[in-house]
Amino acid sequence: MTLITRIAAAVTLLAVVFPLASAHATENKGCTKKEFWSTLNACCLPIGGPPSPPPPPPQGSNCPPSTHYWGRKQGCCVPRNPPPENGPPPQCPKGWTWTSTVRRCEPIPTPPSNPPPTPSKYHGGNNHGNHGQHDNDNGGGDHDHGIGYNGHRQKRSAHWKSRSAPLCPTGLDACPISSMKSGDYECLDTTTELESCGGCSSIGAGQDCTTITGAWNVGCEQGSCKVYTCAGGYIRARDGKSCIPI
Template sequence: MAFSFRLGACLAILAALLHVTVATAPKTGPSSCQKTEFWYKDAGCCLPSGGPPKPPPPPPSDSDCPPTSHYWGQKQGCCVPRNPAPPNNPPPQCRKGWQWVPALRKCTHEPTKPNNPKPAPSPKPKPGHGGGSGGGGYGHNHGGYGRRSTSMKSRSDSLCPQGLDACHIGGLGSREYECIDASTDLESCGGCTSTGQGQDCTAIRGAWNVGCEAGRCAIYTCAGGYRLSNDRSSCIHL
């Protein structure tokens, strides 16, 4: 009788301990996310819908995140999405020169192709045009080809090759610029966004994959919870 009582008491204590353990164990999975969050299965965590409220830290120098859909998750050590992936789960879109690596969940540099151009043969001097101090000889650049003034010019066609636009880097007061093709550039589609022209296709809310076609942003895929507008210019929240 005493043995049965002791056994029953031990079982009751054990059941109570198991109940406390189960009650205090942290929840994991989609059910653990709040209404303003979604479950990111690849990293096994809840993420804020639409991205973090504050600007996230930049990724390491050897990494990059798809600008239209992801940001660097410091806790996860990889790129995480701002919104759930579309139903067909297409790969996210990296910047030019980067490629998405699913195993690392980030963009890495594309491998450079070997380029071994054959050296061009030295031109033979024409009569009366020998090198050195001869009039019009080789080594003289009378047309200014290949020269670039150190001062900023006002017209973009004087800064970049034909068909490209010179866009300021770091604001209007900066003297640095980059040459872009505004008809296809994702971040300055249709014009230099640094001067208030064009559109940054990577900043379209809810976009997963986008492109710049003839100077206009075109969305190919919207993130989960969004649908594509009829003109493919925006993603509408459901």
């Protein structure tokens, strides 16, 4: 090998190694061993999240519970661990969707409800007044019957409450809403419900799949949590139900 050939080979080697070293330095940006470089946020972030509880997101915003927290300085949700390479978007709580442009969870728009039905001529409004006048013309017999009808409806409601009827349709569980007043509940399919997988999490049953440490995307299949993707620094456990730090 001639001297010129050796010089050319050395230059080629430096051209390959130098960009790699530069890229590595750019990724670290002076981060400590307990931090990682976040390209999206252009800063070093603590691995696993901050040591003290972070502030709650502002009203109208939310963060993926197990993978992100609200970064006050960044003004958005920041990851607790490096995002997986070519991974899916982070998973927001139920009723929220991830908006990548502002890096936060935003409420899923609720479709407008149907307008209330038009009152019948026997219940309220001018028609009710006409009906009342008609009753008076007939000696009040129909008017008394109308009062009796209302009373009968109230008794039926009370009778229904006293019956031991199921609270939810078949296949759904009545889960108390812990944040609401006593007696309020929601009907959930605990075989697929992400935050009450296998049982009502509000009463300590089942599991909230969104709280699995290190999980990036999860699901609830037949009442059991399943991890699809782990954040950087974690690998899926063999049973697919958790993420193991590496």
